[in-house]
Amino acid sequence: MDRRLLSTHRYRMKSAVAHFVDGRLFSPKFNDYYAARDPVAETAHVHIHPANLVARMSRANTFTIFEFGFGAGINLLATSTEFLKLAKPNVRLRFISCEAFPLQHDTLRQVHDNTAIDKSLSRRLLDFYPPLVSGIYRQLFANDRVELTLIFADIETALTEFVDQDSVGVDSWMLDGFAPARNPQMWDAKLIPILAQCTKANGTVTSFSSAGTVRRSLEDNGFSVQKIEGTPFKRHTLLATLNESRLQSTEPPRKVTIVGGGFAGTATAHAFARRGIQVQLMTPSGGVGDATSSIPTAVLHPRLSASMEEPAYFRTQTYFYAAALLSQYLQHATTGAVQISSKNMVAKRLKDIADTLGKNWARWLDAADCLELTNTEQGYESTFFPKSIVVNGIELCRSFVDHPRIEVVAKELFAPIDDELTIYATASTSVLGKTAEAWEVLTIEGQIDTFAHSNNNAIPRRVLIQDGYIVPTESACVVGSTYEYTQWKPGLATKTNLAKLQQVTSREHWTHLGKFRGLRTVTSDKLPIVGQIDRNQWVNLAHGSAGTASTPFCAEILASQVFGELAPAWQECLSIINPDRFSERQIRRPNPFLRHKR
The missing domain is CATH 3.40.50.150 (Vaccinia Virus protein VP39)
Known part of the structure; x- marks a missing residue:
């Protein structure tokens, strides 16, 4: 080894x-x-x-x-x-x-x-x-x-x-x-x-x-x-x-309340329901896939690195689990994505990733291979990820809760539930009050845009990843997503996404068809917050822009922990998503997000 x-x-x-x-x-x-x-x-x-x-x-x-x-x-x-x-x-x-x-x-x-x-x-x-x-x-x-x-x-x-x-x-x-x-x-x-x-x-x-x-x-x-x-x-x-067991058996829970009907809440509901317990899923509307999780086009793609440092390694693990799980629930979705080299993901790094994962998960493309696969004007050194999936947010959330043990109820919480097993998987941490005060989280806006072109040959054949994503449809491209740490001027997000599309496809004269805006909760270390915060309270939140991969994986981790089962992650990886990590860091330095909050 x-x-x-x-x-x-x-x-x-x-x-x-x-x-x-x-x-x-x-x-x-x-x-x-x-x-x-x-x-x-x-x-x-x-x-x-x-x-x-x-x-x-x-x-x-x-x-x-x-x-x-x-x-x-x-x-x-x-x-x-x-x-x-x-x-x-x-x-x-x-x-x-x-x-x-x-x-x-x-x-x-x-x-x-x-x-x-x-x-x-x-x-x-x-x-x-x-x-x-x-x-x-x-x-x-x-x-x-x-x-x-x-x-x-x-x-x-x-x-x-x-x-x-x-x-x-x-x-x-x-x-x-x-x-x-x-x-x-x-x-x-x-x-x-x-x-x-x-x-x-x-x-x-x-x-x-x-x-x-x-x-x-x-x-x-x-x-x-x-x-x-x-x-x-x-x-x-x-x-x-x-002859005689020394194992101290514990009774698994019989029911759980989960707060939040987006990616994290519905994935968590699925992880508990498949273990045989009754799930009550609380959402403000009584439906699922509302707000940001109603995004019409997102991409499960690898946030990968050849590094074996804990955060990079953790992100690779989220992708492997989510790709297998989502393939069962989104069987008719478009699959496969080409990550093209860029300043932030140089060709050598992409090739190292392809070599590490093997051709079942990743395939290195030279410029000619990329050109043939994607039908873009310009070929790029890149890596093809065959198991990436285009995700419709509402469809995914509804698929996760299509289970006889899951009941979705309309209820909006304004304070934590203290006396029963409850999982908080919401976009906002406000319902948790003082418990979440030390968490280094920030809610930021983002946008995807849809553009059409008069020449159908301008539409790439494959999903393209480069500092965001470009998803081709029959006659248009969905481009995103912006990351707006500050208040952007009106129209700037669309201009940013258009510039990205023009640069990657080497085509101009796109027509804007529409946009979708949403909010993300991100942490200072760009990792989610997952684990126990009180005797009956657990959280699975702050997934940022990686929710298609990290929410199912973290839901499985959390359900495993509640049931006392082996989680699909080393303990050293579980520690980096623990809710207590921010308090420990703030002994040495202040919350870095204080200057961004508005």
Whole structure:
């Protein structure tokens, strides 16, 4: 692993070296095959049947599996297929897996093409398989019933993060790495007490390995161990059952009130409703997608950097999660965006990003490639992001709340709710009173404009990103968005957007068709404010211009925290969006936004 910052969990990873030998994927590093000739049957014989997973999953409200060694994802796909066949519609499967040596996307695809698995689940996994950057990645399948949390890190790092964040615990462990003699790190005896600490009552461990050291370590930590005989793949495999759980279980909430019907409020409502609780969503009008979130054209595009510093890394994570989620809810939206080089995003930086993310997420374009793809007058060195999405604000908000457990009610708050679980996801922080006084936030205006041209060839073929965005329609371009820290003169925003359009397309003589203005709440560090502010009060707000990406991701973080579950982010990233961060900074310096407030 090429660690850029050795003191953090944020680094670029090296993919596993693997190749096919007689039709089976083989690892030279571990001198072993990834799976048997029939990997789906192997999953059933080693993990699903011995642990009685199908019956146990069907009886639970939420069932948690933690796998050591994701490999090609066959255990996930095989287990999810059985779960979806028999479990009740309101049951949720949490499948957590870690992988220190991820396979390349193309290798994963080749394995799936040659394996008898559910191709719809496989296709979704492949479409949004993470880039080779360490992290905690979350992806939802099958109408949110299956939740994959894929941790790209070594097992000790993954377990430590899980213990620190998750109080729900694990129902079943799948130890599926290479044999102990070949991969000793994954089978380190000091990890077994952590398993016991996090296992629910009657929780199980299944493993292809029945080595004596593994059996003894499990027995020493409170598991009853038995060998499973007669599988077609190996003489003995292993099943262990925890005798007495030390996990302190907590009751999840049964209902939640969410204040705000924009991107943040509706995304938060979705994150809670999919976990099986009743959501009351309060909005002033009784509808959703009002005010700024009614924006007719926005773009989910990456605010990316090759840097591994916390803020830049956090922004990349928001994009990966949101791109996968929004693809389910905006299935007919335009996809793909070309970020062209500029003074603020030079070509070398764009190329570094493309190289880091891989072609599934980003593709480098030279000037000729860009010209061909976009049909602009001038080619630019650029990067194409195929998973970017054009967002209609009202459509997105309505899609998020189209759920039987979400009730939207008309009510405007003027003071906080103290006696019930409440999430504030509003554009303004005024309802929170003194609680928000130390927050370094500013509400600023912005505008998008629509322009037409008499020559249809002037309209680019693709969404273009360069210090804002240009979204082509059949006969026009939507351009935005301005960032007006001070009061702009009338007409200046339209002139600014027109100049941007003319510069990028190298075309003049555009006709102005209309505009949309809105307000954004931004912070001094350009990161949202997410977390707990009082016993029953939490917030998910101040997303600025990045709301299409950050609001769904932060909604998922917040719901995970309220439920005591592992969030899709390292703790070091959670700390940079914590509401308390401003008070700590103001010990050293004043609020930098005081001079802007008007």
